[in-house]
Amino acid sequence: MSPLLHVEALRIAAGPHAPALVDGISLELDRGKALGLVGESGAGKTLACLALLRLLPEGLHIRDGRIRLDGQELTALTDTEMRRLRGGRIGMVLQNPLSSLNPLMRIGDQIGEAFAVHRGVRGRTALWKLAVEALRAVRIPTPEQRVSAYAHQFSGGMRQRVAIAMNIACAPDLLIADEPTTALDATIRLQVLRLLGDIRRERRMALILVTHDLPMVARFCDDVAVMYAGRIVERGPVEAIFANPAHPYTRGLIGATPRLDGRRRLATIAGQPPSPGSIATGCAFAPRCDVADAGCRQGRMDLLDLGEQRAAACRKPFARPPAEAAA
């Protein structure tokens, strides 16, 4: 069976000679599966997601690559066809639920808009009825009353539920959640993620979860893709990668995650991620890598198949620094 989403060698840049902000990433995602997209800020996670919707910020363009949804090539669609796909087959929840809802429109009208665009539903009564159902699906209490409220009358977690309701209203095949819990209280995060997980299972909807939060990926995703400086440096099933990361950067990220048992010191990755265009040759992570040698600073490293559906862009996969290997 062919995957629901197939991204191949996607490249995003401002112009033909400008440095690539997303540099040839490839992804596959099956129907109903969840992919965690992790990496530091500026690694190109959000841009890659916006590219799937063809909603890149002014001035940035898809320079190269293919995006296929259910066999359909998205980069070849006209603007009108693409618009029908947005909200219809692909949804995207943004990080800050307060700024992502229109402050002057009633929630019912905002959710209703999706039904008006994609299902041709007309009239406020009909639209609000559908909006109430959408709110019920994200477990908002007393949706009949809340449908006429404004965004500022909801709490942070409830706002994010509204944003989710709006994006799954027309039953998309793929939902992108761009750090959906970063702006929320810790106690609310889990609730929102559970909700996303449940909806995904019930509707067999694929999910891309963009996050900094590795434990969240471990808990809610099937696969993980680690991005560094615009490229995917490692990808594969969550359990295998968390148990034994192949790429030193993945190892660093996992090492930088606090653990409850507190048995080991919290590790940091020294240095800063490179800015686009500053990477001369070789592996972009080499300057910060604890196992890099002279060979890593030459040539370009592409994703290497490691078997068991895993791949990493590293010359020395699974290598450990001498001190750690001795211990």
Next chain:
Amino acid sequence: MRRLAGSVATILLASLVIFILIRLVGDPTHLMLPPEATDDDRALLRQELGLDRPMVVQYATFLFDLLRGDMGESFSYRQPALPLVISMLPPSLMLAGAAMLMAVALGVPWGLLAAYRPDGWADRTGRVFAVLGQSGPPFFVGLLLIRLLSVNWRLLPTGGYGDVTHLVMPAFALSWYPAAGLLRLTRASVGEALRSDYMLTARIKGVSDRAVLLRHALRNAALPIITFTSSQFGILLGSAVSIEAVFAWPGFGKLIVDAISQLDYTVVQAGVVVAAVLFIAINLCTDILCAALDPRIRLGS
């Protein structure tokens, strides 16, 4: 209720300040009587006008009369000051209103186009207009218009008060400045709305570009535009003086300026009170409009 009290306090304060200021400027009896009049003559006139009494008593009398809608008699026109001032309002309101209407009609769509296509033709021409509009004094624009439209092409009358043909030029000259401001403000606030997350969300929903602009961006950008428009309206009423002079338009501004130079206390006082009431009314309308548009500023929510 608290608002009402605040409004009354504002009017009282404005009247008190002008009451004291105008009395510091000079003694009107010097201007009202011929130069050869004696000090005794002037004292007699002051007594007749009630200007010999202490200022506190004068102000108390003024307030007491104000409650009955009486603001005294104009020294120079020899008729009640309040009706005189009010009779001059319609032409001024008409001029300012027409100018504001033109400014909105010109500035808002232009700014919208400029925001929609940054660096497009509307944006480029708009930038030039914004500089010209905000640096060219209205009376100069007015003189240019008279030269072109009245003297050279003989399309419109040079001035005076009458039908629409008399209104077009002064209103246009006056609209120049607020139009440029509105253009810039609309461009900035629509641009900001377009870059916002909720606009991205609307696009993610599959809403078309035009609907996104009209339904989401314009409404959010409307609040600063409305606030600006109303504040400009008040300023227009005052700054219309030069335009009223250029186009011989009988207006409120000219009346007050004349009254000040003639030390016509009662007319100045009546003018200030009427202007204050007008400003407060405009502000109230603005607030009601904004509250209707924005649920976040509605009372009690």
